[in-house]
Amino acid sequence: MTVPDTVTPVKNASSVWLKALRKGRFWITPDPYHNDDNIQIGREVKISCQVEATPAEELIFSWLKNGRALRSSERMVITQTDPDVAPGTTNLDIIDLKFTDFGTYTCVASLKNGGIPEISIDVNISSTTVPPSLTVPRGKSPLVVQETETVELQCLVSGKPKPIILWSHADREAPMPDGSMQMESYDGILRIVNVSRDMSSTYRCQTSQYNGFNVKPREAVIELIVQ
Incomplete structure (x- = not known):
């Protein structure tokens, strides 16, 4: 997946707002009439x-398969908007999946006359695509450390595509070390520098619905004790 965290916005000469393209995400939904997620x-x-954009109404999407443009057809249905999800979302429905449908699909987002770089997201669909799983390494919970130490909480995550991990407090409503209520991790590790006793908590690692299957999030917890 190639997605810039942010694209520098540029001012439109005819308006007071700024044009911008931000995070892009994807998720996969297997046939809902089957019980498994494969x-x-x-x-x-x-x-x-899904892409965050300003202004959202000027967002334009296109789809590629293995680098070649895709057009909507009876078996590959492209929709630009979905009323069931947040704005700025496009869907590609592949009906009656065939072996020849395996490949790399690219979602490309741009703004009308935006004058800024587009965002592209690569999604590989293959027979080895696997739903996510999440576990805590043996001996890593509870984790006992001393004040002022640097500690790494780790959840082992697997899946193809590999999902983003979201970290939060499981036992109370409190901000994470960066001040947010939820922190993202791409390697399953939450690193806390200079821990203090008030950071003692049960931390939850959870798979995001994005960058993977759109299934009920997998989660695990790690108890951190600061002495």
């Missing part, structure tokens, strides 16, 4: 791509 031949697969 991608199989003959099933229906939906790839959803």
